[in-house]
Amino acid sequence: MSSPFKDLVLPTMQKKSKESKKKERPGPDDIIWARELIKVYSTGSLEVTALRGVDVTIKKGEIVAIVGPSGCGKTTLLNIFGALDRPTAGRVYVDGKDIRNLTDKELSEFRRKKIGFIFQNFNLINTLTARENIELPMSINGLKSSIIKERTDDLLKAIGLQDRQDHRPDQLSGGEQQRVAFAVALGNDPEIILADEPTGELDSDTGKDIMNIFRELSKQMGKTEVIVTHDARVADMADRSLKILDGNIVSED
Numbered sequence: 001m002s003s004p005f006k007d008l009v010l011p012t013m014q015k016k017s018k019e020s021k022k023k024e025r026p027g028p029d030d031i032i033w034a035r036e037l038i039k040v041y042s043t044g045s046l047e048v049t050a051l052r053g054v055d056v057t058i059k060k061g062e063i064v065a066i067v068g069p070s071g072c073g074k075t076t077l078l079n080i081f082g083a084l085d086r087p088t089a090g091r092v093y094v095d096g097k098d099i100r101n102l103t104d105k106e107l108s109e110f111r112r113k114k115i116g117f118i119f120q121n122f123n124l125i126n127t128l129t130a131r132e133n134i135e136l137p138m139s140i141n142g143l144k145s146s147i148i149k150e151r152t153d154d155l156l157k158a159i160g161l162q163d164r165q166d167h168r169p170d171q172l173s174g175g176e177q178q179r180v181a182f183a184v185a186l187g188n189d190p191e192i193i194l195a196d197e198p199t200g201e202l203d204s205d206t207g208k209d210i211m212n213i214f215r216e217l218s219k220q221m222g223k224t225e226v227i228v229t230h231d232a233r234v235a236d237m238a239d240r241s242l243k244i245l246d247g248n249i250v251s252e253d
């Protein structure tokens with residue numbers, strides 16, 4: 001029997017049926033697009049379900065924060081977007097590509113060219129200077145040394161660390177290291193920056209200052225940024241926040 005209230009439900013509030021989701025495709029501006037993502041980790045006999053059918057659409061040029069308590073699945077989701085991990089089920093398109101169908105070799109090329117990662121612990125190489133850390137992914141990517149030098153100069157200028165370029169990470173403050181990590185992520189001019197708690201080890205004011213720099217540069221360069229964060233002030237700076245609880249997106253604002 002059909003409900004007398006059916007016509008009162010706004011179209012945006014109607015849940016899409018499983019069938020219509022299967023036929024859905026990302027639009028031209030949907031740089032990250034996922035439907036019904038499920039991730040189950042199996043360790044020995046124990047299974048942990050980290051994602052329980054997540055739908056996400058992120059538009060090119062957006063800055064999106066992902067928030068939620070520890071263990072809710074934020075890193076798992078980010079790692080799937082960045083092709084560091086594969087979903088157990090569901091569909092995921094990044095920059096128009098169905099990344100489930102790529103071979104491991106194609107995935108690593110995809111990551112190198114399309115994605116810039118920023119990790120909580122910075123992942124800088126301690127024996128290299130700031131300049132050398134920024135240069136490394138570009139030289140792995142096979143860019144010409146004159147171009148690498150020029151880009152590194154520009155990036156050091158953009159993060160305001162030209163005068164510290166010959167310092168190693170342990171000679172820089174946490175905030176300075178984070179700025180270098182951001183420049184490292186931008187080296188190969190990726191479409192997408194994925195940051196996992198990028199301000200997690202910084203005091204709140206430094207974290208906020210750095211997020212302002214990230215935001216400014218991302219917008220200028222037209223990058224899409226997805227930032228996992230615990231810090232409400234960081235989330236406030238995003239265009240949009242997605243809240244995750246126990247493997248599901250529960251709200252958006």
Ligand SMILES: Nc1ncnc2c1ncn2[C@@H]1O[C@H](COP(=O)(O)OP(=O)(O)O)[C@@H](O)[C@H]1O
Nearest residue numbers: 041043048050069070071072073074075076077
């Ligand atoms: N490699 C793994 N093997 C087994 N379980 C994992 C693994 N990675 C994450 N998990 C589990 O999946 C859930 C979600 O983890 P995660 O995505 O890291 O959460 P968050 O980043 O929100 O803290 C947690 O219960 C965590 O213990």
Ligand SMILES: [Mg+2]
Nearest residue numbers: 074075076196
């Ligand atoms: Mg995490």
